[in-house]
Amino acid sequence: xSEQLLYAAEAGLNGLMAGVLYALVALGFVLIFKASGIFxxxxxxxxLFAALTLVGFQNGQVPFAHLINAxxxxxxxxxxxxxxxxxxxxxxxxxxxxxxxxxxxxxxxxLVNQAxxxxxxxxxxxxxxxxxxxxxxxxxxxxxxxxxLPQGISDTVExxxxxxxxxxxxxxxxDIVATVVAALLVLTLTLFSxxxxxxxxxxxxxxxxxxxLSVGISLRFIWVMVWSIAGIVALVAGVMWGAKSGVQFSLSxxxxxxxxxxxxxxxxxxxxxxxxxxxxxxxxKLFEFFIGPMIGGATExxxxxxxxxxxxxxxxxxxFGERIIERV
Amino acid sequence: xxxxxxxxxxxxxxxxxxxxxIRFDRWRYYAVLAVAFGIVxxxxxxxxxxAVFVPFLIYSIAAIxxxxxxxxxxxxxxxxGGFMAVGAYACYKLMTAFPEVSILIHVLLAGGVxxxxxxxxxxxxxRIKGFYLAVATLAAQFFLVWLFNKVPxxxxxxxxxxxxxxxxxxFGQAVTGAATTPAAKYLFCLVxxxxxxxxxxxxxxxxxxxxxxxxxxxxxxxxxxxVNPLTTKxxxxxxxxxxxGVAGAxxxxxxxxxxxxxxxxxxxxxxxxxxxxxxxxLGSIFGSFAGAAFLVLMPVLLKNLxxxxxxxxxxxxxxxxxxxxxxxxxxxxxVEPHGLAQLWRLAKExxxxxxxxx
Numbered sequence: 226x227s228e229q230l231l232y233a234a235e236a237g238l239n240g241l242m243a244g245v246l247y248a249l250v251a252l253g254f255v256l257i258f259k260a261s262g263i264f265x266x267x268x269x270x271x272x273l274f275a276a277l278t279l280v281g282f283q284n285g286q287v288p289f290a291h292l293i294n295a296x297x298x299x300x301x302x303x304x305x306x307x308x309x310x311x312x313x314x315x316x317x318x319x320x321x322x323x324x325x326x327x328x329x330x331x332x333x334x335x336l337v338n339q340a341x342x343x344x345x346x347x348x349x350x351x352x353x354x355x356x357x358x359x360x361x362x363x364x365x366x367x368x369x370x371x372x373x374l375p376q377g378i379s380d381t382v383e384x385x386x387x388x389x390x391x392x393x394x395x396x397x398x399x400d401i402v403a404t405v406v407a408a409l410l411v412l413t414l415t416l417f418s419x420x421x422x423x424x425x426x427x428x429x430x431x432x433x434x435x436x437x438l439s440v441g442i443s444l445r446f447i448w449v450m451v452w453s454i455a456g457i458v459a460l461v462a463g464v465m466w467g468a469k470s471g472v473q474f475s476l477s478x479x480x481x482x483x484x485x486x487x488x489x490x491x492x493x494x495x496x497x498x499x500x501x502x503x504x505x506x507x508x509x510k511l512f513e514f515f516i517g518p519m520i521g522g523a524t525e526x527x528x529x530x531x532x533x534x535x536x537x538x539x540x541x542x543x544x545f546g547e548r549i550i551e552r553v
Numbered sequence: 554x555x556x557x558x559x560x561x562x563x564x565x566x567x568x569x570x571x572x573x574x575i576r577f578d579r580w581r582y583y584a585v586l587a588v589a590f591g592i593v594x595x596x597x598x599x600x601x602x603x604a605v606f607v608p609f610l611i612y613s614i615a616a617i618x619x620x621x622x623x624x625x626x627x628x629x630x631x632x633x634g635g636f637m638a639v640g641a642y643a644c645y646k647l648m649t650a651f652p653e654v655s656i657l658i659h660v661l662l663a664g665g666v667x668x669x670x671x672x673x674x675x676x677x678x679x680r681i682k683g684f685y686l687a688v689a690t691l692a693a694q695f696f697l698v699w700l701f702n703k704v705p706x707x708x709x710x711x712x713x714x715x716x717x718x719x720x721x722x723x724f725g726q727a728v729t730g731a732a733t734t735p736a737a738k739y740l741f742c743l744v745x746x747x748x749x750x751x752x753x754x755x756x757x758x759x760x761x762x763x764x765x766x767x768x769x770x771x772x773x774x775x776x777x778x779x780v781n782p783l784t785t786k787x788x789x790x791x792x793x794x795x796x797x798g799v800a801g802a803x804x805x806x807x808x809x810x811x812x813x814x815x816x817x818x819x820x821x822x823x824x825x826x827x828x829x830x831x832x833x834x835l836g837s838i839f840g841s842f843a844g845a846a847f848l849v850l851m852p853v854l855l856k857n858l859x860x861x862x863x864x865x866x867x868x869x870x871x872x873x874x875x876x877x878x879x880x881x882x883x884x885x886x887x888v889e890p891h892g893l894a895q896l897w898r899l900a901k902e903x904x905x906x907x908x909x910x911x
Binding site: 264291292295296331336339340341342346347349351352353354355357365481485487488492520521522523524526527530531533537541551 | 682
């Protein structure tokens with residue numbers, strides 16, 4: 226194979242790995258959208274919040290330290306302990322579940338039967354709130370997240386590809402871990418929704434709210450459950466992104482990147498989220514590689530959106546979405 | 554008592570179809586105009602102009618524009634920041650290419666250019682609806698910002714990548730550039746806002762506005778009764794983008810003076826204007842003003858309170874502001890999904906019956 230092609234293959238492969246991370250965020254969107262018809266803009270901020278909380282627990286930060294110091298003039302910052310990663314992750318998971326309960330109690334309960342656009346706006350409001358809240362609780366500085374995931378170039382991949390093609394591919398080990406974790410997550414979710422009582426209830430709600438209510442499924446419980454699952458998916462996404470590029474505000478912007486992924490895959494399809502993520506991830510890396518240098522680079526900022534836009538013109542429901550049927 | 558139709562006899566059709574049929578409303582309207590044009594310019598100083606009045610006026614224009622598209626025609630757009638950038642850069646190119654032409658014409662032409670771009674990005678709305686469209690307009694937002702960043706022609710090959718507004722005058726008074734007086738800035742924006750708000754109010758009362766609303770309420774049904782979705786949706790995109798383009802041009806030329814596209818017209822701006830429209834009230838011109846006033850004033854007040862009075866650090870105040878904005882949006886949606894405009898309507902209904910409710 227020629228050099229150019231090998232570079233392209235490497236870029237494409239890296240794109241696939243990035244796509245897995247987009248898909249992780251998109252997965253949270255799809256879960257909530259299926260179960261409650263809510264387009265949850267706050268998913269990215271949930272990931273940010275989860276990552277912030279995780280780092281905070283690990284490093285033993287005092288929550289609201291900045292605020293407390295401002296009000297009382299004290300100088301407290303840390304408890305002075307370091308929790309092991311597993312404990313911190315479990316605690317953060319608990320926080321995300323608590324958050325899901327609060328969101329249901331304080332917001333969703335009051336907005337039942339509102340137009341979808343109103344609910345969408347409410348999640349934007351929630352995103353702003355959580356962003357400010359997370360910053361006040363844990364501080365706004367860029368944090369390093371380290372839960373012991375392997376990082377750096379994968380020597381195995383490099384040596385194998387070197388032997389095969391005479392050129393070692395540069396693949397981050399973290400990306401490989403992320404791919405495995407994403408695959409496991411999707412598998413667990415599929416098993417959960419197919420073979421457990423609550424999974425079946427979840428699918429019933431996704432199918433038809435009214436019918437599910439009439440056979441005795443509690444909508445509110447399902448909503449809490451689905452927001453908790455989305456919170457935990459956000460935690461996984463937050464850990465992966467946080468380990469890759471540090472925990473900072475830009476983390477919440479990956480939520481925006483997940484939107485074209487969703488449009489491409491269809492809002493209601495879990496496989497769609499995965500395939501969409503892979504297409505977008507690979508597409509934007511390859512586009513940047515081949516076309517980027519000709520038109521000034523940094524095409525990753527908009528490529529995904531334009532691709533999704535063009536795609537939607539031809540297939541408005543996305544790749545795997547349910548066909549949109551409109552009645553007057 | 555004083556707020557009712559009784560006793561106000563309309564003897565001509567023109568009287569009957571006027572914007573403010575109630576006499577008190579008319580007086581209030583003239584009074585507000587008199588204060589805005591006759592009193593504020595003499596009292597205004599630099600702080601009030603830059604912190605409150607000029608941003609309020611400019612955001613009002615943008616909010617009216619977005620309200621036409623989202624509130625009246627039902628097409629959700631997240632590309633406002635990108636369209637404002639088009640207005641700003643079009644204005645900049647025109648200002649530097651034809652320095653002898655009046656700035657007023659440049660601002661309006663910038664709106665025209667934005668309208669063309671808006672129509673272009675509005676084309677997919679014929680196929681894509683709802684959320685899908687909202688996300689599709691993000692393509693406009695990110696692509697346009699990238700374009701203005703990467704193509705040096707747009708910023709006249711300046712080394713910093715910034716655009717700077719040169720000094721331009723109207724009737725010998727500088728309205729852009731460093732030498733502008735606060736009153737000149739204020740009046741320039743006010744005149745444009747007044748003209749555009751009057752235009753928007755009358756457009757939405759007429760045939761075209763009714764077509765927009767028909768499309769918003771149910772596009773298929775509207776098509777069946779003979780509303781052409783192509784021209785209706787695209788005209789909404791054109792008019793809305795014109796307003797937003799003018800707002801962008803003023804935001805850059807009059808308010809900021811110098812702008813860097815990613816910072817001044819990023820995605821945050823799109824959301825800010827959208828919040829103004831939601832908090833103010835979808836489908837209401839008054840709501841656009843109310844929403845803009847609310848979101849311009851609130852940060853100023855909070856900052857004065859937290860940083861000025863309590864002496865908290867600025868970054869903490871900024872985070873609390875985020876929380877409050879987010880919380881208020883949720884609260885508004887729960888308590889009054891139709892925004893401040895609905896509260897205003899309710900107040901007027903109450904006032905009409907006051908003091909004898911039966």
